[in-house]
Structures are given as C-alpha cells and as structure tokens.
Amino acid sequence: MADSRQEPQYKDAVRGELQLLKCAKRLEQFSTGRFRDGHGGSLTRFDVLANLSRAPDRSLPTSELAANLISSQGNITRLLDRMEADGLIERGSHHADRRVSVVALTENGQTSFENMAAEHEHWMGEIFGVLGESETRQLIRLLGKIRARIDAIDEEQA
C-alpha cells in the first residue's frame, strides 16, 4: 500500500474483472430467462433441486443446502417457502434434533428437475461447444485459480 507503483498488469486485471462479471451475468441471464419461460423456475431454484436430487435420499437439512448454494441462510428460508408453495419440495423435521428442518424433493419436484436438467445440459453444450474440450478445461482451470486467490486474500485479512 505504501508503494503505489502502477504495474502494467493492473489494466488487464480490471479488464479481466469486467469481462468475467459481464460474461457471468450474461450466462445467468440466459439460463434464468430460459427457465422462466419454460417452467416457473430460476437458476437458483434449479440449483436447489439439483442438490436435493444428488443427496442420498433426496433430502437435506436446510443448513447443508445453504452451504452448497452460495446464499445466506436467511435467503434460503424464503426461497424454500416459495418452492414449498409450488409443490416442488416438502419440509419435515429431523428425528433427533428438533432445530433442523429437513427439505425433501416431492415427486413433482423430481420430474420438474429432470426436465430442467436435460434442457440445461443441452444449452450449455451449445454454448461451451464454441470452446473446444481443451479450452473449456483451460477456462475451468483459470477460474479455479482466481477463486482460490480470492479465498486466500480474504483469509489473510481475517
């Protein structure tokens, strides 16, 4: 901080950030838009369904969902409220710990998820097809490095 020299790299860094954010926003817009038009869903709802569908008995405590989605606890509550109202999930109680509420996929939620997943995979294939396999893996690798770096910086500060 004492030394405020301008490394040439910095300009590309800001360009990189912009490109990254815009690209992600565009992608999210694309997916959410398609989900909205087809089913009632959004990308986040899809993510919830995907997590539940992968879970051992298609159910998870709320807190584990919150950990997988990058979203705060408080938000999950309302999200699940709406999804429960739409009949995609059900909330039950944990046998041993009365604090936790267990979220389970309904039949309806499961089939809804399967339809969405198939479409979603198709779209992503169309989009990432523009990069070859090796470029896609390259992209994944670079993004991973960025993410790890951010995590590291945040930990330093803490």
Add this chain to the structure above:
Amino acid sequence: MADSRQEPQYKDAVRGELQLLKCAKRLEQFSTGRFRDGHGGSLTRFDVLANLSRAPDRSLPTSELAANLISSQGNITRLLDRMEADGLIERGSHHADRRVSVVALTENGQTSFENMAAEHEHWMGEIFGVLGESETRQLIRLLGKIRARIDAIDEEQA
C-alpha cells in the same frame, strides 16, 4: 432436440458454467464487500460513477447509462434516487428534450470515484496477479468467445 445423444463435452460444459458463475459471484461479493466497508458504495454504484467520469462533461442522459450498465431502466431510477440522496450525482433537465433527465457527477461524486477506483485497481491487481499476463489475456479471450456465442444463440431464436 430430436437427437438426445450425450456428448462427452456436455459434462465439462456444465462444470464450466458452474465454475464461471461461482467465480463471478465470489468476485462480485469481494468487490461489493470491500466497497461497502470502505465507502457506502457497491459495485453497481461504482460502475455508474465510472461511466459518468468517462463521459465528455461528466454527465449522461439516464438512457445512455442504462445502456452501458447491464441493468433495466426501472432499476436505474431507484439507483440514481439513492445516489442523488447521497450527494454523488445531480439530475438536471435536457435543454431540448424535456423527457430526458441528465445525470451529472458532483464534486463529491468525482472524488469518491477516484478513491474507489484506486483501491479497486489495487485489489484486482492482487487477484489477477495469480495468473500471469498471458493467462489473464487467455481468460479474457475465452470469456469473450462464450459471450459472443450466447449473443449469437439469442439472436438465432429471435
């Protein structure tokens, strides 16, 4: 759609999407968090200030701002309401067309922007420093291809 063959590429495509979205969300979280702690701002507010700062006389009609930010007109109104309340911008009227409201940076907004910009550049340098120059450019290139592909697909459908 008739042919639902599973190309091996598809799996990497979905992985790529996830990685992209998570990385971007993480980055936005990082920047917004730092801006919030330091100044009152957020990444979006910063973007508004940046656009105004680059404009010929530090002012732009609302509609042009809306075009540069990826955000709907309706949202801009409230965003500018808050920023005006915070004394960062001022709204005036257009000399010829009484429909348009012209947004201008205040002194306060300009200095606030300069501080934010310096910090922001520093953070991005720290983060993207983990990639070399060539990898950063590579990342920018790949993201550009993805974005162009999405635009192309959307246009096809339209």
Add this chain to the structure above:
DNA sequence: GCGATATGCTTTACGCGTAAACTATCAAGG
C-alpha cells in the same frame, strides 16, 4: 393542427441477495 405512435423515465410488484436481530433447541460445565 391533431390523433397515432414512439420514446424517456417512473412506478409497482416481485425474485433473490445480504446482514443483523430474534427464537428455539441442544450441549457442556459448574
């Protein structure tokens, strides 16, 4: 001119993100 239409912005209703305060429950140590 003047009605139809387009444009710029605001308003409204809502989805989804955060942080922070609150409630209920559980687990541990005196």
Add this chain to the structure above:
DNA sequence: CCTTGATAGTTTACGCGTAAAGCATATCGC
C-alpha cells in the same frame, strides 16, 4: 438441574435485478 454458549431457522430491513403498466413529452403522417 441450570446457566452459558453454540447452532438451526426465521424474520426484518434493505440493495439491486427484472418485467410490465403508466405518464409526460416528441414526432410522424394525415
């Protein structure tokens, strides 16, 4: 026991995104 502290969820207040309806003003074709 029973306080003390951690943990699971909910609630609240708010920022910021969308779409759609509404209002004022311009503009175009008659």
